[in-house]
Amino acid sequence: MLAFYAMQRATGGMAFKRFLQIVGPIRETPMPSGAGRAIEVLGSPAYWVEHAGGNSVRFVRPGSDTILLSHEADIREIDQ
Structure with a gap:
């Protein structure tokens, strides 16, 4: 969501659907051992x-x- 909000500020407003078309697939990255x-x-x-x-x-x-x-x-x- 931070990236979406930043893109909205940079473009003067952008629909979430358009944002998803630009960024492509979003994948979850597993947490490395010991993270946190x-x-x-x-x-x-x-x-x-x-x-x-x-x-x-x-x-x-x-x-x-x-x-x-x-x-x-x-x-x-x-x-x-």
Whole structure:
């Protein structure tokens, strides 16, 4: 829905049916193992998304839906 709302703002209004024609099939992606566990990135709270390959980790901040990338040395596991 966030993408639809953004497209409406960018186009001055667009019908949902037209939006679906543009984006094509929508598929659910399974959650990676460990996704959602609490971590700290440079001392600030975050949630693990997945290992991004090499020395990189994908994560999100609380209250955000933007996936960020950080070096694994910046990540601290939080014991729960």
